[in-house]
Every structure is written in C-alpha cells, then in structure tokens.
Amino acid sequence: MIGTLVFVLAFLAIGLSVVLAAMRSGRPPAGSKKETRAQRRVWSVGIAVVIVALGVTLPAVILVNNGEDHASHGAGGVQLTGAQTNGRALFAEKCSTCHTLAGSHAVGRVGPNLDTLNGGNLKPAFVLDAIKNGRASGNGQMPSGLLYGDDAKDVADYVATVSGR
Ligand code: HEC
Incomplete structure (x- = not known):
C-alpha cells in the first residue's frame, strides 16, 4: 500500500523534473535576462535533492517496509x-x-x-x-x-x- 504510493509519487517526481528541465533548457529568448548565478545554484540543489530522494530514500523506505512485514507476519x-x-x-x-x-x-x-x-x-x-x-x-x-x-x-x-x- 505505502509501496504503491511511494512508487506513484516517484514517477510524478521524475515526470515533473523532466518537464522542468525541458522548460529550463535552451537559450533564453532574446531580450530576457540571463540566469543569475543564484538561480543556477537553486537548480543544482533542486536536482540533487530529487536524485537523493529517488536513489536513496525510496529504496530505503521500501526495504524497511518489506523487512518489517515479512519478519513479523506469522x-x-x-x-x-x-x-x-x-x-x-x-x-x-x-x-x-x-x-x-x-x-x-x-x-x-x-x-x-x-x-x-x-x-x-x-x-x-x-x-x-x-x-x-x-x-x-x-x-x-x-x-x-x-x-x-x-x-x-x-x-x-x-x-x-x-x-x-
Ligand atoms: C532432536 C530432536 C528435537 C529437537 C531439536 C526438539 N525437539 Fe521437541 N520433541 C522431540 C521429541 C522426540 C519429542 C517427544 C518426546 C516425548 O514425548 O518423550 C518432543 C516433544 C516436544 C514437545 C511436547 C512435549 C510433550 O510433553 O508432549 C514440545 C512442546 C516440544 N518438543 C517443543 C520443542 C521446541 C520448542 C524445540 C526447540 C527449542 C524442540 N522441541 C526441539 C524432539 C526434538
């Protein structure tokens, strides 16, 4: 149950980050301001957070859930x-x-x-x-x-x- 929820959320997060990345890429339209250094930093921090969430937290949550379930199920x-x-x-x-x-x-x-x-x-x-x-x-x-x-x-x-x- 929790596993399914986490799974769905993970895919939403992936989808969202792809969309955001797509919106972000490409040259800024003529006349618009270039990205500032601070904005770029926000982006890299955001991407790092997503990677950690998917790569570390998700497997950890699923492992813990499964482990508890099986060991204590009589x-x-x-x-x-x-x-x-x-x-x-x-x-x-x-x-x-x-x-x-x-x-x-x-x-x-x-x-x-x-x-x-x-x-x-x-x-x-x-x-x-x-x-x-x-x-x-x-x-x-x-x-x-x-x-x-x-x-x-x-x-x-x-x-x-x-x-x-
Ligand atoms: C080497 C084999 C062996 C092992 C290992 C063993 N048992 Fe037994 N157990 C027996 C035998 C044979 C009997 C029947 C003995 C008798 O009634 O004289 C028995 C009987 C019992 C009985 C019933 C006693 C009664 O009065 O009817 C229980 C309860 C029991 N064992 C629990 C355990 C538990 C719990 C373990 C693990 C800690 C264990 N046994 C490990 C062979 C074993």
Whole structure:
C-alpha cells in the first residue's frame, strides 16, 4: 500500500523534473535576462535533492517496509511481537529439524507435530517446560536446555501463538 504510493509519487517526481528541465533548457529568448548565478545554484540543489530522494530514500523506505512485514507476519495472519519474531528465528535454528510447525514451514518428524499436538492449543508454559527439561528427563530424543532464559520464553510464546494456524 505505502509501496504503491511511494512508487506513484516517484514517477510524478521524475515526470515533473523532466518537464522542468525541458522548460529550463535552451537559450533564453532574446531580450530576457540571463540566469543569475543564484538561480543556477537553486537548480543544482533542486536536482540533487530529487536524485537523493529517488536513489536513496525510496529504496530505503521500501526495504524497511518489506523487512518489517515479512519478519513479523506469522501464519494465518497473526502479527508477531518483537519477542515472538525472535522466537521464530530461534525455532528455525533449534527446533525445526525435529518438529513440524506450519508457521515456520518446519516439517521435522522426529518429535510430535506442534500444529496438531493437543489440537494445536499449546500453552506457552507447556512449551517452555519441554524446552527446559526436555522429555524423558533429557535422555530421550528431545534434549533439555536447547535454549535458556528469554530465548526459551520467546520460542515458547511464538510456538503457542502460531501452533495450529
Ligand atoms: C532432536 C530432536 C528435537 C529437537 C531439536 C526438539 N525437539 Fe521437541 N520433541 C522431540 C521429541 C522426540 C519429542 C517427544 C518426546 C516425548 O514425548 O518423550 C518432543 C516433544 C516436544 C514437545 C511436547 C512435549 C510433550 O510433553 O508432549 C514440545 C512442546 C516440544 N518438543 C517443543 C520443542 C521446541 C520448542 C524445540 C526447540 C527449542 C524442540 N522441541 C526441539 C524432539 C526434538
């Protein structure tokens, strides 16, 4: 949405600068005053501003917009918090090899499918417990202590939010 607007504005700006440049070029008609030094400076500053706006600001705005959108878009249209976005990245690294979770495009089959486990209704505390203690006292296939502290909490929060979506 914002991207489209910026795009249209950019083309308006290009069109406008072409028209202005065309009007400006050519010799001044006989009798009219020559451009002063100050006027020429205004022109070059104006052109520099347009170039910076198109070449730097426009890509930057679009990049920032896209980046934010994708990173925080959870499955099923959920908007993720910063912590959950962190959790999503960690899940991909530490959990996706063994677990299926549609929200992370994870298809691991070693552990239970986290979309269907308990009907996709997982509580953060339950996931956190699995991360902290592992299963089978850490001697099973789900090891304990894959993550600690805030990282463990972020992943638990993320999984609970997107499971079953
Ligand atoms: C090496 C493979 C492996 C990895 C890596 C792994 N798990 Fe597991 N996970 C398992 C297995 C196997 C089970 C089933 C263990 C059982 O029930 O005894 C399991 C069970 C679970 C359960 C359900 C526990 C229960 O009581 O039913 C949750 C939730 C879970 N894992 C979350 C995670 C999260 C989050 C991560 C990443 C931090 C992760 N797992 C990483 C293999 C793995």
